[in-house]
Amino acid sequence: MQDASNNQSFNDGVRAYLMGLQTRIMDAVEALDAQGQVNSDVWQKAAHEPLQGSGVTKILEGGRIFERAGCGFSHVQGQSLPPSATQARPELVGASFDAMGVSLVFHPLNPYVPTVHMNVRMLSALTQDNTRVAWFGGGMDLTPYYGFREDAVHFHQTCREALSPFGEHLYPKFKSWCDDYFFLKHRQEARGIGGIFFDDFIEFGNEGSFAMLQAVGDAFLNAYMPIAKRRLSTPYGERERAHQLYRRGRYVEFNLVWDRGTHFGLQSGGRTESILLSMPPLVSWSYQHQDPVGSPERALLEDFLVPQNWLG
């Protein structure tokens, strides 16, 4: 008997889930941000481009809550897996593939509301004897400008609970992976307070691994929205805003210098405006900036942007 995941309907199911997730999340963003309107933009790669594919970009800019909240769905098809993907899998050399995913970054206006990133994706290929192999990747991570332990705990707790039905080994593994990945080596700073990250995931087969991916995607609104709602009315002034713009520079530095997806995407002819949805709307740099000892801005650096066990 052939595994049901071999036929095209498996890919169709993943695609439908991802597009539904994008809609659910951006509907929730629009519902929260009374002032903002989410614009949808459907794009398609031109026939002469190396990868065929299409996508939907949903973005809210200049909102009351979100200064910029972008969420992209994309689905590209390739004629032949790149060598990097087949090095350990000779049976897949020359296989055509589908890559699809949802990726989001929200940059709130209020500096007390953290920036958040989430990504869920699948790479899927058929071997020559018609067996489908699917790898899953993604995760979510939180980048506060002012640190609150209860927010970090809530975010990590929600991630752990989402993964728990699939095995208690997953959260610690994906949590460490996230700490390692979202680290600015040139600053020796974590990008934020972490979360979970995984790649090339295949442990539970196609169906089981996809179920885990869904659990991660479905947990996003529960992980982030309560934190956003708790902080969005906190009063702030020029000092907090300046701190937020300065710290956003770290986000830019990480994404353009270290993030493999962003860097590779830009260098290999990906869709620039979709890749750079993650950029903050407004950012500042200044030389040798130092936060005063004892300030909450300094506490962010010393107490929060250091990888640690948030769940005690």
Add this chain to the structure above:
Amino acid sequence: MQDASNNQSFNDGVRAYLMGLQTRIMDAVEALDAQGQVNSDVWQKAAHEPLQGSGVTKILEGGRIFERAGCGFSHVQGQSLPPSATQARPELVGASFDAMGVSLVFHPLNPYVPTVHMNVRMLSALTQDNTRVAWFGGGMDLTPYYGFREDAVHFHQTCREALSPFGEHLYPKFKSWCDDYFFLKHRQEARGIGGIFFDDFIEFGNEGSFAMLQAVGDAFLNAYMPIAKRRLSTPYGERERAHQLYRRGRYVEFNLVWDRGTHFGLQSGGRTESILLSMPPLVSWSYQHQDPVGSPERALLEDFLVPQNWLG
């Protein structure tokens, strides 16, 4: 008879020239910008770091003319040339080396004043039979937010005149090199209106090549200051400022994604705050931004940020 450039005094002479150039340029910046004050910062690499070295950073932030104008001198010593530098020069495998240079980026406040970048540098090593080999590199390029043909012509004319005594072949070669280098492939846009760029230059021997480097460094103030002075009183409003902040995003994208020096420096443990002197003080991103047809903002893209022959 041994070439005079074999002894240490050749390196000392280059070092003295570079430090003097940095001072001359930043004195001129301070003289122009009545409100700003140039701060000097002397730094030294800690003994445990892989490269030994020191430098002087001069920077003006929040000026009346320059929102951020940084100029760095650095001089590092290495125990052994990296393989990339000795691939075509087996006689230098294992040679110790000196690398020194001056690099600047000025980000003016008024959007009618262009951003400018200049760099002059030398890599110098001794072969086992005590022959000094020195390679020179650098150049300068201009990035306007509003295009003025006369500014582009003046900048290129000054570059050509600086190189002319060393041979009429140099300007066309270095001009094309600059166009090729400062190009954002992911946007299919030039970073600016170009200028000159060269690397691994050794054509006139140590002394002669250094003389050419000096001609380039010495030409900088003549190339840029008349343009800055001509534009700094042009009135502007929110529209021009928004355009400038948006275009500065391209500067960030180029430097963090494509510029080999910046990218390699950050990934290999260079001094982050010195490397990122080039970052603009304030930058914005927005999705699918389009300048109206017929606007001066659109003309920048269509008529100026396209490599072309400025000297007719």
